Amino acid sequence: xxxxxxxxxxxIKLIYSTSLSPEEIVYGKKEEDEDQNGNDDDDFFQVxxxxxxxxxxxxxxxxxxxxxxxxKWEDEDMLESIRHLFITGGDGP
Amino acid sequence: xxxxxxLIHFSGHQHLRSRLVLSILSGKHVRIDxxxxxxxxxGLRDYEINLLRLLEKFxxxxxxxxxxxxxxxxxxxxxxxxxxxxHDCSLSRAIGxxxxxxxxxxxxxxxxTSITLKGxxxxxHDLSADILRTVTLPHLQLFGISQGLxxxxxxxxxxxxxxxxxxxxxxxxxxxxxxxxxxPGKIKRIRGVAHAxxxxxxxxxxxxxxxxxxxxxxxxxxxxxxxxxxxxESGKSPGYAxxxxxxxxxxxxxxxxxxxxxxxxxxxxxxxxxxALLAEIEKGGCVDQKHQTLILLMMVLGSEDVGRxxxxxxxxxxxxxxxxxxxxxxxxxxxxxxxxxxxxxxQLTYSCYGTGYVNANRTxx
Numbered sequence: 247x248x249x250x251x252x253x254x255x256x257x258i259k260l261i262y263s264t265s266l267s268p269e270e271i272v273y274g275k276k277e278e279d280e281d282q283n284g285n286d287d288d289d290f291f292q293v294x295x296x297x298x299x300x301x302x303x304x305x306x307x308x309x310x311x312x313x314x315x316x317x318k319w320e321d322e323d324m325l326e327s328i329r330h331l332f333i334t335g336g337d338g339p
Numbered sequence: 340x341x342x343x344x345x346l347i348h349f350s351g352h353q354h355l356r357s358r359l360v361l362s363i364l365s366g367k368h369v370r371i372d373x374x375x376x377x378x379x380x381x382g383l384r385d386y387e388i389n390l391l392r393l394l395e396k397f398x399x400x401x402x403x404x405x406x407x408x409x410x411x412x413x414x415x416x417x418x419x420x421x422x423x424x425x426h427d428c429s430l431s432r433a434i435g436x437x438x439x440x441x442x443x444x445x446x447x448x449x450x451x452t453s454i455t456l457k458g459x460x461x462x463x464h465d466l467s468a469d470i471l472r473t474v475t476l477p478h479l480q481l482f483g484i485s486q487g488l489x490x491x492x493x494x495x496x497x498x499x500x501x502x503x504x505x506x507x508x509x510x511x512x513x514x515x516x517x518x519x520x521x522x523p524g525k526i527k528r529i530r531g532v533a534h535a536x537x538x539x540x541x542x543x544x545x546x547x548x549x550x551x552x553x554x555x556x557x558x559x560x561x562x563x564x565x566x567x568x569x570x571x572e573s574g575k576s577p578g579y580a581x582x583x584x585x586x587x588x589x590x591x592x593x594x595x596x597x598x599x600x601x602x603x604x605x606x607x608x609x610x611x612x613x614x615a616l617l618a619e620i621e622k623g624g625c626v627d628q629k630h631q632t633l634i635l636l637m638m639v640l641g642s643e644d645v646g647r648x649x650x651x652x653x654x655x656x657x658x659x660x661x662x663x664x665x666x667x668x669x670x671x672x673x674x675x676x677x678x679x680x681x682x683x684x685x686q687l688t689y690s691c692y693g694t695g696y697v698n699a700n701r702t703x704x
Binding site: 254257258260261262267268269271272303304305306307308309310311313315316319320325327328329331332333334335 | 352353354355356435436439463464465466470525526527553556557558559588595596597611613614615617618620621623628629652653654655656657658659661662665671672673674675676682687
């Protein structure tokens with residue numbers, strides 16, 4: 247049980263006391279970034295990691311629907327698994 | 340107490356809308372620089388300029404300075420005016436892009452708002468006029484903003500031609516109510532609007548049939564409406580879409596939407612919207628992801644009491660919004676698991692102490 251507790255994100259801390267970007271918080275920080283910095287040791291010049299900002303990223307109200315995430319809803323068991331969230335669905339699983 | 344002239348500084352083009360709204364509500368000046376400064380086509384986009392013009396019209400005494408290169412802006416907010424207005428929205432974005440900030444500001448205006456916006460009513464990026472009407476406005480009612488709150492879809496307009504027209508009516512309030520919304524309840528009904536403009540009107544029915552093939556198993560109370568717009572009212576470009584919403588016994592609303600794509604059958608659009616709705620239902624909570632920021636903003640502006648709301652995990656947009664709220668209003672949220680006894684539950688309870696924001700613009704009759 248202790249491990250599952252550790253896995254849970256401490257949202258207050260992540261949001262208010264870290265400098266992680268919102269995307270890093272949501273999707274988890276990528277380990278690769280750290281590795282790259284390590285490899286650069288023997289270079290005289292270090293390329294300053296530039297904040298990658300998608301200039302075309304839209305300030306959108308809806309998030310795009312990814313077809314892959316909807317795939318699971320083709321499955322009959324998956325459809326049944328949320329029946330308890332409806333008034334007709336009884337008390338739950 | 341912060342000085343009224345205190346200047347808040349941001350970089351980058353992202354989260355522009357929420358920052359402008361927070362600046363206008365808090366009265367704090369804001370400077371945003373490095374707007375796409377590294378891009379081949381630097382500076383503000385046409386729709387962002389269009390939004391700034393709209394906000395300028397919607398307020399009185401707002402000073403907006405844009406640098407020569409368009410990569411920096413300075414906003415000195417004035418008074419939120421409201422009243423009767425007309426605005427032609429840029430056709431690069433749907434009306435939802437422009438209306439969302441207006442919805443956040445209108446309750447705190449000097450006069451009740453009646454604004455007519457022209458442009459694209461439904462596209463794939465922004466909340467469509469249907470979602471705004473059937474989902475966003477009921478969320479405002481939670482905070483005591485209800486009398487005379489209305490969105491009329493007069494004409495529909497699909498991208499790229501647009502030609503749509505909506506009218507948004509919003510009353511003014513002195514203060515918003517504190518909410519305590521922690522019981523998601525169970526879903527009791529499903530509603531939907533299908534529309535098809537400048538294409539075969541049967542497309543609506545085909546989307547509805549497809550949606551029903553999945554939804555009929557859950558509950559009997561399903562009403563999917565085929566909204567017909569003809570002639571001039573159907574805008575300049577062809578398109579169709581299905582908007583679905585599920586309402587719970589405690590009035591929590593989940594919504595989804597799918598719009599026409601070239602080469603995809605209406606049935607598949609119907610199924611896409613339906614499955615997206617099921618995904619929202621599975622995430623649970625009292626407020627769906629698209630409306631997290633609106634709810635959090637109203638909670639911060641609430642009376643000086645603790646407001647609570649149960650929602651899913653924050654999106655990246657919400658995370659930045661929470662940080663920006665702290666910058667402008669010095670209020671931070673407490674975010675804890677909604678159900679600590681259930682380790683698989685990802686829902687969270689957001690709570691904060693309202694700032695007791697009072698609408699000082701309101702005319703005293």
